[in-house]
Amino acid sequence: MKSNKFKRWFSENTQLLIPVIAILALVIFNLIRDPGFFSITLTVNNDGNQVLTGNLISILNGASELAILAMGMTLVTAAAGGQDISVGAAAAIAGSVFVKILKGAASITPWTLIFAFLACCAVAMIFGAFNGTLVSVFNIQPMIATLILYTCGRSIAYWINGGATPTVTSPLLKALGGYIPGVPVPTPIFIVIIVAILFALVFRFTTLSTYIQAVGINQKAARLNGINPIGMKLLSFVILAVCVAIAGCISVGRLGLINHETLLLDIEMDAILAVAIGGNALGGGKFKLSGSILGAYTIQALTITLYAMKVPSVSVKAYKAIVIIVLVVIGSPVVKSAASRLWAKIKGHGSLQKEVAKV
Amino acid sequence: MNRQARTLRRKEPLTDTQLLLTITICIFFAMYIAAMAIWGGGFLRPQQLFDMLNNNASLIICACALTIVMIGGGIDISVGGLTALVVMSCVVFLDDFGGNIFTAVLLSMGIGLAFGCVHGLLISYLEIQPFIVTLAGMFFARGMTTIVSIDPRTAEHAGFLLLKKTRLEIPWLGYIVKKTGKLIPAKIEIGVIVALVIVLIVFFMLKKTRFGRNLYAIGGNSQSALMLGVNVKRTRFLSYLISGLLSGIAGFVYLMHTGAANATVAAGAEMNAIASSIIGGTLLTGGVGNVIGTLFGVLTLTTIKSIVVTSGLRDPWWQTITTGAMLCFFILLQSVVLSNRGKFKLSDLFRKKKTDVILEKN
Incomplete structure (x- = not known):
C-alpha cells in the first residue's frame, strides 16, 4: 500500500526529477571541489548587523527575483502557451515608478514605501493588461505581443526617470533589499517564501490553477466548459505583472538606485529557462510551480559555482549554455523514450535470463 | 498563356503572404514619400536610402535568416550572438593568426554552419x-x-581595411554641394550588395525550390506536411542550418561596416530582426512570409528612426x-486583417448590397 502511494507520488512529480538531479549534481561537484563551499559564517556587515554570509546564502538570496518572476512566468506559459519576454523591461518601468514616488516623498516612512509599491504594482498591471489584451483578445503569439514592450520598455523607464539614474538612500529601502536589523537572513528570501505561500494558498482555495491548465490544454474545450479563456489569459498576465513589480522593487532595494539599462538585464531569458528546466511544457497546459522555483535556484547555483571557479562574469554565459543544453537533451522526449526502451530491453533481457536459468 | 487562363489566374485571391507583403510595401512608400514632402532635405537625396542600407546590411541578412526559420514555424534568437562571435573571431584571426580575407570568410561561414x-x-x-x-x-x-x-x-589587417574602404560609387545618383559646386556621388558598401544578393537567392529558394515549398508546408501544418510525404525533420534541420550560415555571413558583413569588435556587437539584433520580419509580414506561427517583405521591414524600421530624429x-x-508603437501598429494590423479574411471584401464597397437591390426593385 505504502509503495503504491509512493509510486503515485513519484509519477506525479517525475518532472521535478531533472532540476533535483541538477541541483544534487551541482552540490556534489562543489563539495568535491571545495568541501567548505557551503559553509555559512556569521559576520558583521557595514551597517553593524549580524548577518549570515556564504555561498548557500548568496544562492538563495541572488535567485529571489528570478524565482518570483519564474512563478509568474509559469502561469503565463501554462495559460497562453508562450512566454512573456518583456519582464525585464517591465521591471525597469516598475522600479522607476517606485523610485520616482520615493524621491517625491518628503520623508520615507513605511506608509510611503507601501504606497509606492502599490503604485508601481498598478503601473505594472496596466502594462501586463496591455500584453494580456494583445495575447487574449487579438490572438497574437505571446512572444510577438511582448516584443513591443521588450523593445520600448527600458526607454519608457528612462523617460520616467527623466534621463537620469536617481539614487534613493533610506534605511527602509536597505531593509527591503538587504537585511532587516536584527535578522541575519536577507529579506528577499522571506519575500520569495511569502509569494510562494500566497500562490500555494490561492491554488489550494480557488480553481485558478485548474482553470489555467484547462485553457492551456485546450482553449475551445475550456470555453465549452464555461471557462472564459480570454479572462484567464488576461489574469495570468496581470498576476505576472504583480510578480514583476515585486521583483523590480527588490532589485531597486538591493542597489538603492534605478538604472534602466542594467536593472534585471536578460532576466526574461533566465526566467523562461527556469520554467523549462522545471519540466513545464513551454507549449502550455499542465504546470508545476515548484519545478520553476527549483529551476530558478538551479540557474543561480550554477552561476555562483562558475563565479567561485573564477570564471569572468561576462564569460559565464558560455558555460551556462552547455549545462542548459545537457539538461534539455536529457529531458527531451526522444531521449526519454529511447532511455525507457533501453531500460525495458535491459529489464526484459534480465528476466529472460532468469527464466532461462529457471528452466 | 491564352486569355482564358489569364482570367482564371486573375480570379485567384491574394494569399496571406501576398496581402501582408502589399500592406508593408505600401506603408513603407507612403511613409517615405510623406517624409520627403514634409522634411525634404536629406530624404530627397538617394544617399539617405543608401545610408539606411549601408548601416543595416548585416541586419537585413539576419532578418532573412529569421524569416526562413519563422516560415518553418520555428524561432532562432541566436543570430545576434552569432554575429558578435563571428566578428570577434575574424578580427582575432586576421590580426593575430595572419589569416587572409578568403579564409576569414570561410571561418565566419564555418562558425555559422557549426552553430x-x-x-x-x-x-x-x-x-x-x-x-x-x-x-x-x-x-x-x-x-565565447x-x-x-x-x-x-x-x-x-591591411587587405581587410582596403576591402572595408571600398565603395561602389554611382555619380548620377549623387548630389551637388551648393557652396563648392562639387559632386558627391552616391556610395554603396560591398556589404549591401552581399545582402541584396542574399535576399534574391533566398527569395528564389523559397519560391522555386522544393526545399522552399516544403518549408511553407511544414510551417503551415507540419502534420499534414508529414502525411503528404514531406521530410519534416530534414526540412526543419536545413532551415536552421541556413539560418546559421546566414548569421555567419552577417557577422562578416558587420565587420566590413564597422571594423571593430567587442562584447556588445549586434546587441539586440535578434529582436530587431524578428521585428523586421514581422513588419515584413512573416507570421511567427509559420507558413506565411516573404523575404522581400523582410527587406522592406528593415527599411521601414530604419525610416521610422530617422523620421523621429x-x-x-x-x-x-x-x-x-516610436519603434515599439510602430511594431504594435503592425502587429495589430496583421491580426485584424488576417482574422477578418473572407468576411469582408473590398469589392463589396462598390457593389450594392443585395438587400438594397431587392428594396429598389420593390
Whole structure:
C-alpha cells in the first residue's frame, strides 16, 4: 500500500526529477571541489548587523527575483502557451515608478514605501493588461505581443526617470533589499517564501490553477466548459505583472538606485529557462510551480559555482549554455523514450535470463 | 498563356503572404514619400536610402535568416550572438593568426554552419523547443565572444581595411554641394550588395525550390506536411542550418561596416530582426512570409528612426518608443486583417448590397 502511494507520488512529480538531479549534481561537484563551499559564517556587515554570509546564502538570496518572476512566468506559459519576454523591461518601468514616488516623498516612512509599491504594482498591471489584451483578445503569439514592450520598455523607464539614474538612500529601502536589523537572513528570501505561500494558498482555495491548465490544454474545450479563456489569459498576465513589480522593487532595494539599462538585464531569458528546466511544457497546459522555483535556484547555483571557479562574469554565459543544453537533451522526449526502451530491453533481457536459468 | 487562363489566374485571391507583403510595401512608400514632402532635405537625396542600407546590411541578412526559420514555424534568437562571435573571431584571426580575407570568410561561414548544425540537430531530431536551444546558442556565442578576446579589438589587417574602404560609387545618383559646386556621388558598401544578393537567392529558394515549398508546408501544418510525404525533420534541420550560415555571413558583413569588435556587437539584433520580419509580414506561427517583405521591414524600421530624429524629438528614448508603437501598429494590423479574411471584401464597397437591390426593385 505504502509503495503504491509512493509510486503515485513519484509519477506525479517525475518532472521535478531533472532540476533535483541538477541541483544534487551541482552540490556534489562543489563539495568535491571545495568541501567548505557551503559553509555559512556569521559576520558583521557595514551597517553593524549580524548577518549570515556564504555561498548557500548568496544562492538563495541572488535567485529571489528570478524565482518570483519564474512563478509568474509559469502561469503565463501554462495559460497562453508562450512566454512573456518583456519582464525585464517591465521591471525597469516598475522600479522607476517606485523610485520616482520615493524621491517625491518628503520623508520615507513605511506608509510611503507601501504606497509606492502599490503604485508601481498598478503601473505594472496596466502594462501586463496591455500584453494580456494583445495575447487574449487579438490572438497574437505571446512572444510577438511582448516584443513591443521588450523593445520600448527600458526607454519608457528612462523617460520616467527623466534621463537620469536617481539614487534613493533610506534605511527602509536597505531593509527591503538587504537585511532587516536584527535578522541575519536577507529579506528577499522571506519575500520569495511569502509569494510562494500566497500562490500555494490561492491554488489550494480557488480553481485558478485548474482553470489555467484547462485553457492551456485546450482553449475551445475550456470555453465549452464555461471557462472564459480570454479572462484567464488576461489574469495570468496581470498576476505576472504583480510578480514583476515585486521583483523590480527588490532589485531597486538591493542597489538603492534605478538604472534602466542594467536593472534585471536578460532576466526574461533566465526566467523562461527556469520554467523549462522545471519540466513545464513551454507549449502550455499542465504546470508545476515548484519545478520553476527549483529551476530558478538551479540557474543561480550554477552561476555562483562558475563565479567561485573564477570564471569572468561576462564569460559565464558560455558555460551556462552547455549545462542548459545537457539538461534539455536529457529531458527531451526522444531521449526519454529511447532511455525507457533501453531500460525495458535491459529489464526484459534480465528476466529472460532468469527464466532461462529457471528452466 | 491564352486569355482564358489569364482570367482564371486573375480570379485567384491574394494569399496571406501576398496581402501582408502589399500592406508593408505600401506603408513603407507612403511613409517615405510623406517624409520627403514634409522634411525634404536629406530624404530627397538617394544617399539617405543608401545610408539606411549601408548601416543595416548585416541586419537585413539576419532578418532573412529569421524569416526562413519563422516560415518553418520555428524561432532562432541566436543570430545576434552569432554575429558578435563571428566578428570577434575574424578580427582575432586576421590580426593575430595572419589569416587572409578568403579564409576569414570561410571561418565566419564555418562558425555559422557549426552553430546551425547543432541547433538543427537538437531541434528537429531531438524535438527540443527551438526557443530554448537557440537561447542556449545565443548564451554560448556571447560567452565565447568574451573568451576569444575580452578586450575590444579593432581590425588592422591591411587587405581587410582596403576591402572595408571600398565603395561602389554611382555619380548620377549623387548630389551637388551648393557652396563648392562639387559632386558627391552616391556610395554603396560591398556589404549591401552581399545582402541584396542574399535576399534574391533566398527569395528564389523559397519560391522555386522544393526545399522552399516544403518549408511553407511544414510551417503551415507540419502534420499534414508529414502525411503528404514531406521530410519534416530534414526540412526543419536545413532551415536552421541556413539560418546559421546566414548569421555567419552577417557577422562578416558587420565587420566590413564597422571594423571593430567587442562584447556588445549586434546587441539586440535578434529582436530587431524578428521585428523586421514581422513588419515584413512573416507570421511567427509559420507558413506565411516573404523575404522581400523582410527587406522592406528593415527599411521601414530604419525610416521610422530617422523620421523621429529629423522631426526634432532628440531625447534618446523617443526612437525606441516610436519603434515599439510602430511594431504594435503592425502587429495589430496583421491580426485584424488576417482574422477578418473572407468576411469582408473590398469589392463589396462598390457593389450594392443585395438587400438594397431587392428594396429598389420593390
